[in-house]
Amino acid sequence: MENEFLSKVEDNAAVRAWSEKLQSERGDSLAEGHISELQDFTRVNVVQNELQELRDICASWDEGIKQLFYQSYGDISYLLDVRVDQHLFRALVQFWNSAYKCFTFGEVDLVPTIEEYTTLLRCPKIQVRKTYARVFSSQIFVKKLMSISGMSEPWVTARIQQKGDSKCIPWENLRDLILTHPDERKRVDIFTLSIYGLIIFSKALRHVDEVVIDLFERLEKESHWYQQYWQKRSDL
Template sequence: MENEFLNKVEDNAAVRAWSEKLQLEKGDSLTEGYVSELQEFTRVNTAQNELQELRDIWAHWDEEAKQSFYQSYGDISYLLDIKVDKHLFRAMVRFWNAAYKCFTFGKVDLVPTIEEYTALLRCPKVQVKKAYAKVLNGQTFTKKLMNISGMSEPWVAARIQQKGDSKCIPWENLRDLVLAHPDERKRIDIFALSIYGLVIFPKALRHVDEAVTDLFDRLEK
């Protein structure tokens, strides 16, 4: 177990070095002369999705299904058991730099990169040097859900909801598919989508946001 952890740390150091080198070569993305300042006041909502149903589903899967999941999506299932320290979260938000999308401590900017997450969570679908991509022919939310779930257009369209400024699909609908879909491959994909939507990039409670399906749809591309 210790060796596996050390290997992950070494991988993470390598991608961090690659990321820093690339940033130095490409330069800052903000306009010249821009001065970045931390916000004087930030409102924090620490509400979280209830993940027990996801944990129960994972616990009932046999070892073959779990290995298939690991091969496609790495170690993201371990995120289901991580407890968020709300007090630490509230403290760190004070240093969140909205302009740079990173934490600013004095003259140091710090934020985990996609490449670092890839190394830590062993996500094989994310190719390190192809993390950023442009969508040439973007599909609709309905089409993306159809591709991921294997369900018909009427089924998907009837379950899409509007939450604030974005479209979502309720977790209950995805849960039912994970439990009853006849295609095991689809069950695994939908379960992974749910982790991305409820744990990694949550927006509306108990719903998976359209932006998450956009990311998920491009993982292999």
């Protein structure tokens, strides 16, 4: 920003005015006659995924599967027991600034950091200076889901659904795999994928989005790398 904005914190109106003025002067993105809108309030539907089935599955595991899960993916299962206060959430969301994609409290802007996400996902090797964006094709999505689930291409293809602008797989199909898959490792992987898709990066109710599957496929490789590393350490 210009020097006048560097020495103090400005409110959203001042930042927006500065941004629009600069964009208009440089022809960045605002066309002549464009009217920018910053909503006074953000309305949100607080309906969320029902997680009891995931809790029941986790509770039914024996100690061996639980250890495999914790060694691979850490303690993210605690998210299953986090209770969302809907009244608090409705109050909080009024401070969501949709224009700048952050929470604004008075003169303070807050947004989750890359470091917070990498800690939560136990993936410290993410390149924080690169934006994560990817264009998908149906075939890529199918292959990644086949790799994670261990299921055949016809099985995966038959269960993919279109939700809005993206493809998803229903939670019911993942749940059935967690309960019946003969490979214990796959059951753990699919369970963790469900946590990512239904809690951390939830988009469509009771569905796991293709972007989550792409991200998980990368993180899953990281977890295997850590397992191999610690196994080698223990063998020394």
